[in-house]
Amino acid sequence: MGKTVMLMGLFHESTDTADAIDRLYEMKIPEEDILVMTGVPYPEQALGRHSEWQRMPVIVLVGALTGFLLGVFLAVGTPTLYPLTVGGRPIITGPPAAVIIFVFTMMATIVSTFLGVLWEMGFPSFENKYYHRLVTSGHLAVLVECLESQVDDIHTIMEAHNGHHIQSAERMAL
Amino acid sequence: MSEAIPLAGKGPAPEKSRTDSLPASLSNEYQDRLLLEAMKDWEINQAVLEPMSRTGPWFWVIVAVLAAIVAWGLYAWGYQIYWGFGVAGINRPVYWGFYIATFIFWVGISHAGTMISAVLRIFKVDWRRPITRGAEAMTAFALMMAGLFPLIHLGRVWKFYWMIPYPNNRFMWPNFQSPLMWDMIAIFTYLIGSSLYLYLAMIPDMAMARDNTVRWRYKLYRLMALGWRGTEAEWHKLHRALNIFSIIIIPVFLSVHSIVSWDFAVTLQPRWHSTIFAPYFVIGAIYSGLAALAAILVLVRWGMKLQNFLRMEHFNALGKVVMVAGLGWLYFWFAGLIVEWYGNEPVVMELLHEEFIGSLAPLFYLQMTCNVLPIFFLMFKKVRTTPVLLLTFAIMINIGMFIERVLIVIGDLQRNYLPFNWGTYRPTWVEISIVAMTFAGFSLLYILFSRIFPYVPVWEIKEGRLRYTLRRIGRLLIPTAAEIE
Numbered sequence: 001m002g003k004t005v006m007l008m009g010l011f012h013e014s015t016d017t018a019d020a021i022d023r024l025y026e027m028k029i030p031e032e033d034i035l036v037m038t039g040v041p042y043p044e045q046a047l048g049r050h051s052e053w054q055r056m057p058v059i060v061l062v063g064a065l066t067g068f069l070l071g072v073f074l075a076v077g078t079p080t081l082y083p084l085t086v087g088g089r090p091i092i093t094g095p096p097a098a099v100i101i102f103v104f105t106m107m108a109t110i111v112s113t114f115l116g117v118l119w120e121m122g123f124p125s126f127e128n129k130y131y132h133r134l135v136t137s138g139h140l141a142v143l144v145e146c147l148e149s150q151v152d153d154i155h156t157i158m159e160a161h162n163g164h165h166i167q168s169a170e171r172m173a174l
Numbered sequence: 175m176s177e178a179i180p181l182a183g184k185g186p187a188p189e190k191s192r193t194d195s196l197p198a199s200l201s202n203e204y205q206d207r208l209l210l211e212a213m214k215d216w217e218i219n220q221a222v223l224e225p226m227s228r229t230g231p232w233f234w235v236i237v238a239v240l241a242a243i244v245a246w247g248l249y250a251w252g253y254q255i256y257w258g259f260g261v262a263g264i265n266r267p268v269y270w271g272f273y274i275a276t277f278i279f280w281v282g283i284s285h286a287g288t289m290i291s292a293v294l295r296i297f298k299v300d301w302r303r304p305i306t307r308g309a310e311a312m313t314a315f316a317l318m319m320a321g322l323f324p325l326i327h328l329g330r331v332w333k334f335y336w337m338i339p340y341p342n343n344r345f346m347w348p349n350f351q352s353p354l355m356w357d358m359i360a361i362f363t364y365l366i367g368s369s370l371y372l373y374l375a376m377i378p379d380m381a382m383a384r385d386n387t388v389r390w391r392y393k394l395y396r397l398m399a400l401g402w403r404g405t406e407a408e409w410h411k412l413h414r415a416l417n418i419f420s421i422i423i424i425p426v427f428l429s430v431h432s433i434v435s436w437d438f439a440v441t442l443q444p445r446w447h448s449t450i451f452a453p454y455f456v457i458g459a460i461y462s463g464l465a466a467l468a469a470i471l472v473l474v475r476w477g478m479k480l481q482n483f484l485r486m487e488h489f490n491a492l493g494k495v496v497m498v499a500g501l502g503w504l505y506f507w508f509a510g511l512i513v514e515w516y517g518n519e520p521v522v523m524e525l526l527h528e529e530f531i532g533s534l535a536p537l538f539y540l541q542m543t544c545n546v547l548p549i550f551f552l553m554f555k556k557v558r559t560t561p562v563l564l565l566t567f568a569i570m571i572n573i574g575m576f577i578e579r580v581l582i583v584i585g586d587l588q589r590n591y592l593p594f595n596w597g598t599y600r601p602t603w604v605e606i607s608i609v610a611m612t613f614a615g616f617s618l619l620y621i622l623f624s625r626i627f628p629y630v631p632v633w634e635i636k637e638g639r640l641r642y643t644l645r646r647i648g649r650l651l652i653p654t655a656a657e658i659e
Contacts, residue, residue, distance in 0.1 A: 035405055036405065036406050037403050037404045037405050038404050038406075038409070039215060039378075039382065039404055039633065039636065040215075040633060040636040040637055040640060041409040041410075041412070041413060041633070041637055042406075042409070042640075044406075044410060047406065054410075054411060054414060056411065056414050056415065056418065057418075060418055074339060074350060075350050078339060078347055078350070079347075079350070081347075082345075082346075082347035084347075084349070091351055093351060096350060096351045096356070097350070099356050099429075099433065100350050100355075100356065100359065102425075102429065103356070103359050103360050103363050103426075103429065103433075104359070104363075106363055106367070106422060106425065106426045106429070107359075107362075107363040107366060107367075109422050110363070110366060110367040110370060110419070110422055110423070110426070111366065111370075113370075113415055113418050113419055113422065114370040114374060114415070114419075116415070117374065117411050117412065117414070117415035118400070120411050121400075121407070121408050121411050121412075122401075123400040123401055123402075124400040124401055125400065125401035126396075126400075126401055127401075129401065129403060131403050133385040135385075135403070135404050136215075136219065136378075136381055136382040136385045136386070136404070137214075137215050137216035137219060137385070137386075138214060138215025138216060138636075173396075174384075174396065174399070174401045174402075174403065
C-alpha cells in the first residue's frame, strides 16, 4: 500500500459533481474515501452516494421513554413518597398525571433529539479539518483520499467535469 | 408561489419543463418573483450578512430608549420586591391583574413561530423559508418575557426554587395536581424546544457566517457552528432532526396554551369554567402571534432593507393565514358566548352586562373592533401586500388581543358567585412599568438578535431555489416545484 493523499476539487454544478464521483467509482475509489461538502442540502443520492443509516429514531424513542418514566415518577411516584394524605391516602389523580407525563415525555424527546443529532454528527468538533470556505458560497467540494499514484488521474477526471481549485486538501480551523 | 404568468405569444405551445427557450423578459419576471433571480450564492450570503453590521445613529437611539425602559422596569420590580406585593393593584377578588393578562399575551405571541416554522415545514410550504427564523426568534423571546411573569407574580421571587422537585429538608414537595405547576413545566418545555429548534436550524448559517466574517463575529459564529462542514451526512441528519422536531413541537405548542387556559378553566370562576377555553386560547394565540409576526416582518424588512427576501408574496400568504386565524377566533368566541347567554346564569349575565353595556363596554368594543375589522380588510390582496396597511392591521389585532386578555383575566374576576365579594381593579405604576419592561425587553432582544445572527435562513432559501423550474403549459409559465425535501 502506497502513501495516501487528500485531494480536493470544487465544482459549480451538482450534475458535474455527480458525474465526477461516478468516474471516481469506476477508478475503484471506495465510497468511504470520498466526501462531498455542499452549502445547500441536496436530495439523498443526488450526488450518487448511498443513504446512511441513522440511530436518530432509536435515540428519540429512548428519550421519549425516559421522559415518560420520569413523568410517571413525578406524577405518581412522588405523591406516594411525600404523601399529602386526604381521605386516608395520597392524592394521585389521572388527568393531572396525564398532563405531567405528557409534558415530561415531550421535554425528554426534544432534548434527546437535539443531543442525538449532535452526537450523530460528532459535534461540537473544533479541531482542524479538511474544508474549503467556498463551500458556503455555492461550490460543491469533493474530497478524495487516494494513493499518490492516482492523483493525476483524479485530477484529470475532476478537470474534465469542470472542477476547479483542484489541489491537495488543507486542514483548517473550524 | 403558484400563480401563472401569461405568455405574450398566441396559439398553443407544447409543454416544456425547461426555461432555456423562454423569452428573457418573462424568465426574469418569474425569477424575480421566486427569488431565482441571477443572484449567486455568495451574493445571497452578502445580502444577508451586510445589513447585520449596518447600525446607524437611529439604531443606537432605539436601543438606548428600549434599554432605559427595561432599566426602569427592573427598578419597579425591585421596588415591588422590597416593599412587597401590596404596591401592585391586585386585590380581592381580582387576584390576577395586569401581570397574568400580559403573561397570557406573551404566551400567545410565542405560538406563531412554531406555527409558521414547524407546521409549514411539515407541509413543505415554500413561502415559509425567508420568515422561519424571524418567527422562531419571536417565539423564543416572547416565551422569555412570558416566563418572567410567574416569577414576578410570585412576589417573593427568591422562593422560586421551592417549585423545583428535589428532596429537601422543608418536607415539602411541589403539588403536581396544581395547574400552576403544569404551567411552569409546559412553558419551560416549550422554551427549551423552541430555543433548540431555532439553534439547530441556524447551524449551517452559522458556518456560512463563520466563513465570511472576521474578528469577534468570526469567533462567535465559529463557536456556534460547532464544526459544520456541510457534508452529506451532516445535511441528512440535520434534515431528519428538524423533521422530528417539527412533529414533536406541534403537540407541545398546542399543549402550552391549553395548559395556560386550564389555569382558568379548572376553577369555578364564572365565564372561566368552560370546556371551550383551551381551543379558544389556542386559536387566539395563533391569531395574535401571526399578526405580531407580520408586524415584525414589515418593520425588519424596512429597518434592515431585506426587500430581496421578504417579498409581497410572503406578506400576501401570511396575511391570508392571519385572516383565517381571525375567522377561527371569531367562531370560538361566538360559540362560547352563545352557550353562556343561553345558560342565563345570573352572575354570567352580570358579567356579560358589564361587557356589553357596563363599565367594561369601552374596552370590549375596542377589542372587538381591533379583532374583527382586520379580518374583513385582510380579505383584500391590496391590503395584504401593502406593508403599511398590513402593519396597521397587525398592530390593531395585537391591541385587540391584549385587551381581550385583560377582559378575560381582570374583567371576569371582578364578579363571582358571592356578590359581597365583588370588586374592581386598577393597575399601579409598578405593574405598568413591569409590563412595559417586557415589551421593551422583547423588542431589544429581537433587535439585537437581528444584528448578531443571520435573520434570513440562507440555506433554506438556497434549498428553495433548487426546487423551482419554470414549466410552460399552453400560453402560461407555471412555477413548478420538485420534490427534493
